[in-house]
Amino acid sequence: MQIKRFEAKDIQEALRQVKETLGPEAIILSTQKIAKGSPPYRQGGGAKVEVVAAIDPPDVATAPPGAAVPFAPGGNPPESRRSPGTGGDSCLQAILSSSLSPEFLRGLAGDFRNLRKEKQTWMNGEAFQGVLRWKVMEAVEVLKSEPQGKKIWAFVGPTGVGKTTTLAKVAAHFRLRFNKRITLVTLDTYRIGGIEQLKTYARILRLPFEIAGDAETLKEVIDRHQDCDLLLLDTAGRNPHRRDQLEEIRGVLSADPRVENHLVLSATTKDADLAAIVQQFSVLPIRSYVFTKIDETEEYTSLFNQLLRYKRPLSYLTNGQKVPEDIEPASKSRIASLVLNSMKWN
Structure with missing residues (x-):
């Protein structure tokens, strides 16, 4: 330099x-x-x-x-x-x-x-x-926020990081701003509350809603919605230390090779735990990271470290519970500002 x-x-x-x-x-x-x-x-x-x-x-x-x-x-x-x-x-x-x-x-x-x-x-x-x-x-690398062509995005990650709410924010963003044709699909058949939550968002946004509990059903859902610009798949939270759970979700998402997996991570998670989560979820081909709850911490270096360590782009940041307001496409300048704000300047 x-x-x-x-x-x-x-x-x-x-x-x-x-x-x-x-x-x-x-x-x-x-x-x-x-x-x-x-x-x-x-x-x-x-x-x-x-x-x-x-x-x-x-x-x-x-x-x-x-x-x-x-x-x-x-x-x-x-x-x-x-x-x-x-x-x-x-x-x-x-x-x-x-x-x-x-x-x-x-x-x-x-x-x-x-x-x-x-x-x-x-x-x-x-x-x-x-x-x-x-x-x-x-x-760092960031992912282009507007998908080009037809896309199938799955949001994966551990429990409690805000996958369903994040998916709803992304759906609202593309529906209201770009008038995209979108279908919401839940793969989370373990929680009645999870199904109802996404179904409510679909009703509010006037979007088609589907449930797919296995790979065969998911393939049928994808085939039925070939005219959609964007299929958003909500998955159940998985314990990163349970390999059987990760293999199960991988089996379902392998229904279509076009599925792109976006790993949702909480900004409040410690650096070592983040590294372990990313490592365990690497059994899935990860397209990008989504960082949630950035409003609940003032320490962002651990998030930056993950971007360096595993060389995947960042697609979105979320900073609250409101749909669709509390989400922003990732940018290099925003990441830099978060890192600088983490420093303890005298």
Whole structure:
């Protein structure tokens, strides 16, 4: 990562310098005003603002297009990070003492060494937060929220993570926003309450509702609804330590090779437990993760660690019980904000 500091009379001039020097794909790490009478103010001919920007050299760039927030001509730099007055040493300590995976932290070492080369940049904590934000966005993958063509999505996961409610939110999102033809199907024949809950959502949304307790019945349901844009399959919660239960749900979902499994995980689950759940559910081909209950915690590094560890995209985040409001398509910038908000900045 190439990191460079720019000084100018105003923010527009500084951003122009960034674009000319580093190109339009440069990332703004931080901005700050230069105090009158300070050496940069005097040496820069009355410079009033400092912008720290960065870009990966072409031969080492690894981020796919859109992985970070690029410089936008004529626009404003990203909003100030949390605790903008925090110094470099404090920010570095907060990042290193976090529960981010050791492998990810080691990957940050080279970028942080670059920051050390310029004392003024080192003292600016925003630059460290900017590097962290960029690297988080670079490391994760998100799934395109609008399905292309006909899709069959199954929501799988342990008990109590909110699979049925999440499915209803997704159904409402595509029904109300895109007017998709959708059918709701429950595979959860173990709980009467589970059947009735999804049936109620189907009635409210005026969607077809089906029950399929085995692979043969599910295949018949899929065949009956070939005209649907999206079939959403609700499954019973499974104990990740019960291999027989996981094999049972795998047998049902194997009724059609087009079924895409989305693993629903609670943001309130501990890192070690999340890792165990993901590992056990790997008997199913997992298309993406869905993180629920992000409003019930302030610690999100464990979720990020799972994205790094198992290399699957994130599709949705949910933050409450309301249908359809409390759901959002995943984005790289949102994940980065959650990770930064998990840090204990001084």
